Amino acid sequence: MMRKTVTTKLLGSLRGFPSHRVNYAVNAVARELIKSRELENDELRPLYMDFQATTPMDPRVLDAMLPYQVNYYGNPHSRTHAYGWESESAMEKARKQVADLIAADPREIVFTSGATESNNMSIKGVARFYKSKKKHVITTQTEHKCVLDSCRVLEAEGFDITYLPVKTNGLVDLQLLEGTIRQDTSLVSVMTVNNEIGVRQPVEDIGRICRSRNVFFHTDAAQAVGKIPINVSDWKVDLMSISGHKIYGPKGVGALYVRRRPRVRMEPLQNGGGQERGLRSGTVPTPLAVGLGAACDIAQQELEYDHSRVSMLANRLVRKIMSEIPDVVMNGDPEQRYPGCINLSFAYVEGESLLMALKDVALSSGSACTSASLEPSYVLRAIGTDEDLAHSSIRFGIGRFSTEAEVDYTADKCIQQVKRLREMSPLWEMVQEGIDLKSIKWTQH
Amino acid sequence: MAASTAQVLSLYRKLMKESSKFPSYNYRTYALRRVQDAFRANRSVEDPKMVEQLLNQGRDNLDMIRRQVGLPQTHAHTHTVCVCVLEARDASHVLVYTYKTKDVFYFNFTFSIHESTFV
Numbered sequence: 001m002m003r004k005t006v007t008t009k010l011l012g013s014l015r016g017f018p019s020h021r022v023n024y025a026v027n028a029v030a031r032e033l034i035k036s037r038e039l040e041n042d043e044l045r046p047l048y049m050d051f052q053a054t055t056p057m058d059p060r061v062l063d064a065m066l067p068y069q070v071n072y073y074g075n076p077h078s079r080t081h082a083y084g085w086e087s088e089s090a091m092e093k094a095r096k097q098v099a100d101l102i103a104a105d106p107r108e109i110v111f112t113s114g115a116t117e118s119n120n121m122s123i124k125g126v127a128r129f130y131k132s133k134k135k136h137v138i139t140t141q142t143e144h145k146c147v148l149d150s151c152r153v154l155e156a157e158g159f160d161i162t163y164l165p166v167k168t169n170g171l172v173d174l175q176l177l178e179g180t181i182r183q184d185t186s187l188v189s190v191m192t193v194n195n196e197i198g199v200r201q202p203v204e205d206i207g208r209i210c211r212s213r214n215v216f217f218h219t220d221a222a223q224a225v226g227k228i229p230i231n232v233s234d235w236k237v238d239l240m241s242i243s244g245h246k247i248y249g250p251k252g253v254g255a256l257y258v259r260r261r262p263r264v265r266m267e268p269l270q271n272g273g274g275q276e277r278g279l280r281s282g283t284v285p286t287p288l289a290v291g292l293g294a295a296c297d298i299a300q301q302e303l304e305y306d307h308s309r310v311s312m313l314a315n316r317l318v319r320k321i322m323s324e325i326p327d328v329v330m331n332g333d334p335e336q337r338y339p340g341c342i343n344l345s346f347a348y349v350e351g352e353s354l355l356m357a358l359k360d361v362a363l364s365s366g367s368a369c370t371s372a373s374l375e376p377s378y379v380l381r382a383i384g385t386d387e388d389l390a391h392s393s394i395r396f397g398i399g400r401f402s403t404e405a406e407v408d409y410t411a412d413k414c415i416q417q418v419k420r421l422r423e424m425s426p427l428w429e430m431v432q433e434g435i436d437l438k439s440i441k442w443t444q445h
Numbered sequence: 446m447a448a449s450t451a452q453v454l455s456l457y458r459k460l461m462k463e464s465s466k467f468p469s470y471n472y473r474t475y476a477l478r479r480v481q482d483a484f485r486a487n488r489s490v491e492d493p494k495m496v497e498q499l500l501n502q503g504r505d506n507l508d509m510i511r512r513q514v515g516l517p518q519t520h521a522h523t524h525t526v527c528v529c530v531l532e533a534r535d536a537s538h539v540l541v542y543t544y545k546t547k548d549v550f551y552f553n554f555t556f557s558i559h560e561s562t563f564v
Contacts, residue, residue, distance in 0.1 A: 059513040401471035
């Protein structure tokens with residue numbers, strides 16, 4: 001009886017429906033109520049909308065990895081027994097799968113512990129190898145922290161680093177790049193797809209420029225691999241970093257593409273037994289490498305399907321949010337982007353409070369590696385966003401496993417919370433009255 | 446052995462049944478959607494060799510899904526915030542959006558019944 005009244009209160013009047021349907025509805029709702037009451041103690045899991053930070057492993061990847069975690073545990077560098085041989089053949093198969101995704105030769109792939117290691121290896125390794133003749137390295141201000149930090153280390157070693165500014169849409173100015181390349185430039189490093197604002201740099205043009213000036217071109221393609229079609233020969237890329245856990249693969253593995261023709265020479269960062277062409281010594285973790293290979297293989301098959309689906313969901317999210325609330329800015333170029341990474345700035349709303357209000361959706365403002373500090377993201381600062389807009393930006397990440405229901409829920413919740421927070425904001429009141437906020441002289445107390 | 450419609454349908458039904466056993470909402474919805482879209486996309490394939498190859502791929506995927514749902518799922522997220530309960534048999538959708546604000550549960554129900562599917 002109590003169930004029926006509670007559910008009728010919740011559902012409204014159920015008059016007009018046949019009684020067996022009403023009973024079914026009441027039972028279904030009651031089942032859900034009981035389930036939710038059972039869950040009262042454990043938190044309901046939030047929706048995952050942060051696919052740029054990391055991605056869940058595809059079940060097919062886990063399926064490929066399990067035998068190598070449990071039964072085929074040999075060291076791939078053991079030459080003398082079957083455990084070694086089968087492990088090595090799995091590793092080489094994975095290498096081929098990674099190479100096929102970017103149209104490279106398997107011998108040009110080096111397994112590493114992730115894109116951070118690949119970035120460190122390529123920047124420090126190439127710069128240090130050509131140190132005697134070439135002392136200049138060019139990168140951009142919107143690169144990943146590991147690239148910027150590696151460049152900082154090189155600066156301390158006596159190199160000359162140019163951090164190119166980007167335009168307000170996040171793209172690199174090609175004329176500026178051409179003008180910055182000097183006789184003693186050894187390396188240009190520009191990431192393919194930015195992890196915070198999702199812009200896709202004109203890598204084909206950058207590659208062409210670098211090839212014509214005889215400069216090595218490194219690109220951090222961690223967010224781009226498996227999401228957009230990549231061809232290292234067409235793009236004239238010499239070094240490319242790949243991350244496993246951004247393409248539905250395992251965490252703790254990545255790869256570095258190192259071109260063989262024309263040969264890229266680099267000083268290895270990690271010395272030892274000479275594995276991986278001497279560039280990265282250490283036992284290759286077979287299960288992780290197999291997982292990376294499987295993830296790349298799946299990504300190649302699913303590329304078109306995933307891309308069209310992610311684009312559709314992204315358009316749905318952005319259109320819904322932008323049509324319901326005013327004063328929302330999308331950071332980064334609207335055309336030259338990967339659709340699955342959307343960075344929106346909500347004016348007159350504080351970013352942290354919006355994130356807290358959206359507790360049941362897993363979102364982030366800025367990248368995971370910078371979210372601990374209170375500073376607004378350096379990427380947003382580099383594209384010239386106002387300080388207050390930079391503080392109120394949220395990054396929505398959509399991926400292979402996102403559903404329409406999740407996107408709709410996120411959009412609805414976001415709209416609702418932004419409206420609520422704006423109601424509470426004195427700045428919003430002033431804007432509604434027509435006061436220009438920039439003309440206000442704030443006084444100190 | 447020429448592949449018949451019955452074989453294709455049987456494989457489809459098995460795949461859908463196994464896919465619905467994923468405890469995780471995201472994996473379950475992905476598997477169901479992907480299987481459906483893959484079968485739809487290949488609906489008009491005529492070449493028997495191609496059909497056989499696709500069916501074999503489907504069978505491999507079925508084995509993989511069976512293995513994955515059979516894994517010990519001690520920490521599976523059975524309840525994400527947005528839980529859609531779709532009873533295909535009765536075609537009545539109960540969309541349950543639940544979220545916790547402090548200690549109070551808010552239930553926001555959207556309940557729709559498709560009259561045309563009632564018998």
